[in-house]
Amino acid sequence: MISGLCSFRESRVLWVCTGVLGLTLAVAVLSMTVGAVTLSVADVFNALGGGKNEFIVMQYRGPRVVVAMLAGGSLAVAGVFLQGALRNPLASPDVVGVTKWAGLGAFLVSVSTPPSWAVWAIPIGVIVGSLSGCLMLFAIGRLLAGGIAGFALAGVALGLFAHALVQYVMVLFPSRADQSMVWLAGSVYGSTSSDVIALSCWVIACLPLIFVGTKHLDAGGFSNETLISIGLSPTLLRGGLVVVSVLLCAGSVASVGSIGFLGLLAPHAARLLVGSRPAALVTTSALLGALILTTADLLGRIVALPNEIPAGIVAAVIGGPYLIFLLFREAKSD
Incomplete structure (x- = not known):
């Protein structure tokens, strides 16, 4: 009976992942049909094979779609690890x-260093900014010792503070204000083959x-006393999961800016579909993250033609109400 149940779960995970991957690829193809020059699906496949519109698809629309998939998957996995490290379902x-x-780290670096340094300086700024935000959140969480809702509100407050600092720097450096919009709203507009290579690497x-984080993800749900009793260091375990989350988040933000709520939506949807087993959860979350961001980018390009809404704004419109729903649900369960 147990083996049959395991087989059923594995089969369900396989079907869910296959279905999500298929939807993602379908949305990706549709995304490559939209633009100043409208293409048919047949035109896209023809271009992918080296046909007439190869330059448009391979140099402009293709990289945009691939970056959206990679960034969305990375942010989703970062959300899974952060939730596991902090034992908090709202910790994305x-x-x-x-x-x-x-x-904020990316923008500060972009306004304080020469443009020729951007290739290596902006990723460093993103990592330093991410780690700074995490450290402050940990410090506030320890001081307040609040519940799930309090922790989430502290994070929202820190995010608003970072947003205010960006606005202040924009006032000091108005000539660089246009560059900040990517970090504020989140967008895959203008992605190139170089962005694909950098984010892929x-x-x-x-x-x-x-892989290592996935192996230890279940242990993150244990109390510190339980972890110590089985020979694991709570600090190393949770700190390691947070570091992986920050690194994945840093790569995505450096490429597409701050995409809201994706790291919250994808893991929760994945748990509903395949449960909480680490390998299935991480894999499904990554695929759902790719699907969500690719879909958000497509919607942002077609709902306000000929204008374009950044994918981060579309994701926030979807994720904001869902966060409020989760807060109400957690408040009722306390």
Whole structure:
């Protein structure tokens, strides 16, 4: 009976992942049909094979879609690890302010260094900003010793503070204000092949850490006393999960800016679909994150033609009400 149940779960995970991947690829193809020059689905496939519109698809629309998929998957996995490390279902990089602090770090670096340094300086700024946001959140959480809702509100407050700092820097450097909009709203507009290569290399470099983090994800739900009793260091375990989350978040923010609520939506949806087993949860969350961000980008491009709404705003419109729903649900369960 147990083996049959395990087989059923594995089959369900396989079907869910296959279905989500298929939907993601379908949305990706549809995204490549939208633009100043409207293409048909047949035109897109023809271009992917080296046909007439190869330059449009491969140089402009294709990289945008791939970056959206990679960034969405990374933010979703970052949300899973952060929730596991903090034992908090609302602890995603966007809700607790990590992405806002990452955006602040990127913007501060962009206005204080020469443009030629951007390739290496902005990723460093993103990582430093992310870690700063996490450290402050931990410090406030220990001082307040609040519940789930209090922790989430502290993160929202830190995110708003980072947003205010960005606005202040924009006043000091008005000539750089346009550059800040990417970090504030979140958008995959203007993604290039170089962005695809950079983000792909970052994700590949993080894969060993993701595998290790997934292996220890279940242990993150134990109390500190239980972890010590089984020979694990709570500080190393939770700190390691947070570091992986920050690294994944940093790569995504450096590429597409601050995308709101994606790290919250994807893990919760994945738990509803496949449960909480680490390997299934991480894999499904990554695929759902790619689907959500790709869909948000497509919707942002078609709902206000000929204008374009950044994908981060579309994701926030969906994720904001869902966060309020979760807060009400947690408040009733306390």
